[in-house]
Amino acid sequence: AQSVSQHNHHVILSEAASLELGCNYSYGGTVNLFWYVQYPGQHLQLLLKYFSGDPLVKGIKGFEAEFIKSKFSFNLRKPSVQWSDTAEYFCAVTTTGGFKTIFGAGTRLFVKA
Amino acid sequence: EAGVTQFPSHSVIEKGQTVTLRCDPISGHDNLYWYRRVMGKEIKFLLHFVKESKQDESGMPNNRFLAERTGGTYSTLKVQPAELEDSGVYFCASSPGQTPNEKLFFGSGTQLSVL
Numbered sequence: 001a002q003s004v005s006q007h008n009h010h011v012i013l014s015e016a017a018s019l020e021l022g023c024n025y026s027y028g029g030t031v032n033l034f035w036y037v038q039y040p041g042q043h044l045q046l047l048l049k050y051f052s053g054d055p056l057v058k059g060i061k062g063f064e065a066e067f068i069k070s071k072f073s074f075n076l077r078k079p080s081v082q083w084s085d086t087a088e089y090f091c092a093v094t095t096t097g098g099f100k101t102i103f104g105a106g107t108r109l110f111v112k113a
Numbered sequence: 114e115a116g117v118t119q120f121p122s123h124s125v126i127e128k129g130q131t132v133t134l135r136c137d138p139i140s141g142h143d144n145l146y147w148y149r150r151v152m153g154k155e156i157k158f159l160l161h162f163v164k165e166s167k168q169d170e171s172g173m174p175n176n177r178f179l180a181e182r183t184g185g186t187y188s189t190l191k192v193q194p195a196e197l198e199d200s201g202v203y204f205c206a207s208s209p210g211q212t213p214n215e216k217l218f219f220g221s222g223t224q225l226s227v228l
Binding site for chain 2: 009034043044045046099100101102104105
């Protein structure tokens, strides 16, 4: 069965620090990859997605993620975090042609002002 | 444009009672999904509607859970009778058309507590 593993459950950073959140998935075929974010008191929303092409994808608010097929990874990065990035981040995967999205357990990021 | 709305936002019930959760997807979205998150764990897929038809209900935990989407508009998820392990946040999401792998538009969720 497909699964998504997020390495860190909680991350605490100071403003301006760099961020990298790990994500690995288990599926041998072609996948589509997503990062969703849930800000405090808000609904889940899409941060960025990878379907094909350039494995380095850029999303909103300065976030980017790199798909490394050989490592089954799709890590999320941001060079300099802000207090407003405090949120919970979910990595997710669908198989090509599939409608079911499989989510990881989420990583809670707290950014100290 | 109105987003995905869910009712109620919170529900506290006793074990053995019945609860019905409602989801109104974005108007015109054919795909409707239910997901559940038990505290601190992954967001787990429950089922997928295309219009009024159940496309995939492989994630439904057991026959105490019944989902409907009459007329292909709003959906309800009924839990009867509720058990302690049913506690969690129930998310509804929708997406527009027949293209798979689209991004999902989520509601704010219903926090269900079974005591």
